[in-house]
Amino acid sequence: MNxxxxxxxxxxxxxxxxxxxxxxxxxxxxxQDKDALRNWxxxxxRHQGAYLRAKAGLKIMERGVLAEEQGRIPQNDNDxxxxxxxxxxxxxxxxxxxxxxxxxxxxxxGLVTVTQPSLSPPMAQSLAAxxxxxxxxxxxxxxxxxxxxAMTGDTRKITLLSGKAVFHVAxxxxxxxxxxxxxxxxxxxxxxxxxxxxGTLGGAVHVTEGSVLVWARDEREQAVLLHAGDRxxxxxxxxxxxxxxxxxSMPLPQPAxxxxxxxxxxxAQAVARFNKxxxxxxxxxxxxxxxxxxxxxxxANNPDRFAKSAxxxxxxxxxxxxxxxxxxxxx
Amino acid sequence: xxxxxxxIAEWVADEILPHEAYVRNWLARRWGHxxxxxxxxxxxxxxxxxxxxxxxxxxxxAYFFKTxxxxxxxxxxxxxxxxxxxxxEIEWDYVIDDSPTPDRIAEGRQELGRLQSALAxxxxxxxxxxxxxxxxxxxxxxxxxxLGVSEHIVENNLVRGVxxxxxxxxxxxxKALEESGGK
Numbered sequence: 001m002n003x004x005x006x007x008x009x010x011x012x013x014x015x016x017x018x019x020x021x022x023x024x025x026x027x028x029x030x031x032q033d034k035d036a037l038r039n040w041x042x043x044x045x046r047h048q049g050a051y052l053r054a055k056a057g058l059k060i061m062e063r064g065v066l067a068e069e070q071g072r073i074p075q076n077d078n079d080x081x082x083x084x085x086x087x088x089x090x091x092x093x094x095x096x097x098x099x100x101x102x103x104x105x106x107x108x109x110g111l112v113t114v115t116q117p118s119l120s121p122p123m124a125q126s127l128a129a130x131x132x133x134x135x136x137x138x139x140x141x142x143x144x145x146x147x148x149x150a151m152t153g154d155t156r157k158i159t160l161l162s163g164k165a166v167f168h169v170a171x172x173x174x175x176x177x178x179x180x181x182x183x184x185x186x187x188x189x190x191x192x193x194x195x196x197x198x199g200t201l202g203g204a205v206h207v208t209e210g211s212v213l214v215w216a217r218d219e220r221e222q223a224v225l226l227h228a229g230d231r232x233x234x235x236x237x238x239x240x241x242x243x244x245x246x247x248x249s250m251p252l253p254q255p256a257x258x259x260x261x262x263x264x265x266x267x268a269q270a271v272a273r274f275n276k277x278x279x280x281x282x283x284x285x286x287x288x289x290x291x292x293x294x295x296x297x298x299x300a301n302n303p304d305r306f307a308k309s310a311x312x313x314x315x316x317x318x319x320x321x322x323x324x325x326x327x328x329x330x331x
Numbered sequence: 332x333x334x335x336x337x338x339i340a341e342w343v344a345d346e347i348l349p350h351e352a353y354v355r356n357w358l359a360r361r362w363g364h365x366x367x368x369x370x371x372x373x374x375x376x377x378x379x380x381x382x383x384x385x386x387x388x389x390x391x392x393a394y395f396f397k398t399x400x401x402x403x404x405x406x407x408x409x410x411x412x413x414x415x416x417x418x419x420e421i422e423w424d425y426v427i428d429d430s431p432t433p434d435r436i437a438e439g440r441q442e443l444g445r446l447q448s449a450l451a452x453x454x455x456x457x458x459x460x461x462x463x464x465x466x467x468x469x470x471x472x473x474x475x476x477x478l479g480v481s482e483h484i485v486e487n488n489l490v491r492g493v494x495x496x497x498x499x500x501x502x503x504x505x506k507a508l509e510e511s512g513g514k
Contacts, residue, residue, distance in 0.1 A: 010369055014497065016492075022489045026464065049376030056343035058489070063344070064450045064496075065461045126448045148439060150345040153386040161439055256498065282499040 014041065021058050025283035067131060136170035137177065145197075151175075158309045160203070164196035168308040176301055186232045187301075188212045193226075204233040213277065264293045267310050267327075274303045280308050283321070285328040339382055346391020348444045351500050354395050366406050372501075374402045376399075449499035457492040460485050483493060 018030075023029050024158045029037070093175070095282045098258050131147060135156055141147065143164025154174070160181040168179045169188050175312050178187045179195045181203030186195055189248045191210025195203050204270050206213050215236055216225050226232055268290030271282045280303050284290045292314040298306045311318050319326045351372070359368050375398045388394045401440045416481055463469045 010373065013373075015494070018490050018493045018497070019486075022486055022493065026486075026489075045377045048375050048380045049373050049378075052340060052343055052380040053348065053376045053497065054493060055337075055340035056348045057500065059344040060348060060446065060500070061450070061453070061457075061489075061492050061496045062465060064446055065453065065458050068450065068463055069458065069466075142359045146443065148443075150376060150391075152342055152345075155382065159439070160441070291459050320404050 010046070013044070013046055013050045014054070015175070016055040017047065018057070020051055021054035025055070025058055025092075026054065029175060051109060067129075133170075135172060135177075136177070138168040138170075140166040140168075142166075160195050160197050162197050166192070166194040166208075168192050171285055183217045184214065186212050186214045186217070190213060204231065205229045260298050262294050262296050262298070264295055265315060267292050267294055270294055270306075270310070271327075274298075274300070274306055277301070278303045279323070281324045282310075283324055283326045285326050286316070289327055290314050336385075338455045339380070339385060341378065342391065343376075346385075346388075347395050348467050348497075348500050349446075350392045350395055352362055352441075352445065352502055353392075353438060355501055358399060362403055366403055366500075371399055371406070373401050378402070404419045418481050445502060446496070449496045452495050453492045456480065456484065456488040460489060 020040065023033065023070075024037065041051060052235045093273070116176050119201075129141050132152055133139060133156070136262065137156070139147065139158070141323050142164050145167055146161040148159040148161060150159075151157070154171070156175050156177040158165075158177070158179045160179055165175070165179075167179060167188075169191050176187050178185055181195050181198070182201035184195075184203035184205070186193065186203070186205045188210060192208040193205045193210075193212045194208070196206075198204055205226060207228050207230050211225055211227045212293055214232055214234070224232065251276060252280060260270070262274055268284060271284055275281050277300050282303050289310075292310075294310060294313055296309065298309070303325060307318055309329055310316075311327050314327065315330060316327050317330050319328060354375075355368060358366075358371060362368075362371075375395065378398050379395075385391075429457060456478060460474050463474045463477060464471070468511060471485060472483055475485045478485070
């Protein structure tokens with residue numbers, strides 16, 4: 001595999017980067033190839049950037065194809081009216097290896113097409129389709145739903161661009177699963193709920209299992225906790241501020257994991273804000289700690305980090321009572 | 332080496348690459364007469380590849396803009412362009428400020444559209460390779476055998492596919508250019 005040259009022309013750099021990315025991803029590299037890749041990367045800083053970009057491109061391609069193939073969407077609406085024909089086609093496509101998930105997805109696609117005969121235009125994820133996300137969560141898209149998935153080390157963020165989706169969230173308490181619909185955010189760690197897009201900025205959340213925290217824009221500390229069976233529709237019209245249910249006149253959207261900003265706020269009050277949005281409660285055991293004022297910007301979903309800072313500030317220390325965090329004076 | 336960098340690549344796939352066309356357009360419109368857009372973008376990816384973690388970054392898009400900003404600034408300083416700083420910061424503030432939600436939705440649709448037209452151009456072999464490897468867990472050799480082609484052809488199809496995706500992702504979208512306005 002020495003045919004990868006070290007030219008500096010940017011087109012060649014990209015071409016080589018793609019070659020390497022494909023080889024590395026498909027584990028077809030010998031020890032010698034690996035050395036060659038290392039040398040190539042070390043030869044020019046642009047190679048490293050191009051390699052990263054090529055790897056990302058490969059991932060996008062693979063995900064795109066898998067999303068299309070798994071929730072195999074009919075290319076036109078007539079195509080899916082007969083799920084049986086569709087199953088046969090899928091079985092043929094995959095050389096006789098029929099995957100249960102594909103068959104199920106196909107059936108759902110078929111059913112939805114019957115009830116929703118005129119959906120336009122055919123998009124990759126525009127009919128009902130079940131998708132398994134990288135974290136193990138399962139999403140069922142319907143009503144012309146389109147989602148964008150962004151998984152990082154500390155959040156699982158889904159943006160509902162349109163339509164309705166049901167989320168079976170895989171349990172992972174360290175990474176909140178946040179669905180954004182317009183200016184509405186719904187967060188859970190392991191539960192089942194659906195979100196439906198309402199207008200440009202709104203969303204309707206329906207919880208089937210467990211509990212989900214819902215808020216609008218950056219007002220996470222004023223979030224509402226929904227339990228199984230609860231429904232909440234927040235339709236935040238940009239020009240309407242009199243919608244009783246929605247906190248309508250709010251600033252522009254913020255990142256999914258909201259911050260709690262504290263500007264000379266007594267700890268007692270700051271703790272109350274954290275406790276309102278987290279099941280992990282912070283307890284102040286000595287009233288004088290509660291009077292200490294704190295300044296700072298904290299992740300609303302990280303009471304631990306906040307408690308640690310608060311304890312340091314107040315000259316106290318932390319102890320734990322079950323899941324709860326206690327801030328007390330040092331003995 | 333590859334594994335530790337993989338989560339960064341995932342993140343780039345989610346948060347950076349989809350915004351490349353937008354950043355490129357903007358860069359070309361604003362600074363195309365002073366800097367080499369291609370070089371700035373390349374340098375931005377290089378800087379991103381040096382990140383050991385992306386957990387602290389809440390918006391990839393904003394981060395991409397900021398990276399590009401600092402690269403252009405460095406280039407300017409290097410070229411000793413006078414008074415560039417005071418002038419540019421106003422402009423940067425303007426652009427980095429997140430655009431209103433409906434615009435971002437439109438941007439998201441354009442990204443999706445770009446991706447879909449690129450996916451539509453993939454060869455049947457590319458698709459089959461991805462399905463066989465990623466769903467059925469076949470090795471490259473087994474995949475090639477299953478499809479009755481050489482491993483070389485498997486690889487070439489994937490390479491061509493990735494090239495199409497990357498080209499689509501960087502493509503200038505004239506409509507977007509007009510809509511986001513030369514302001």
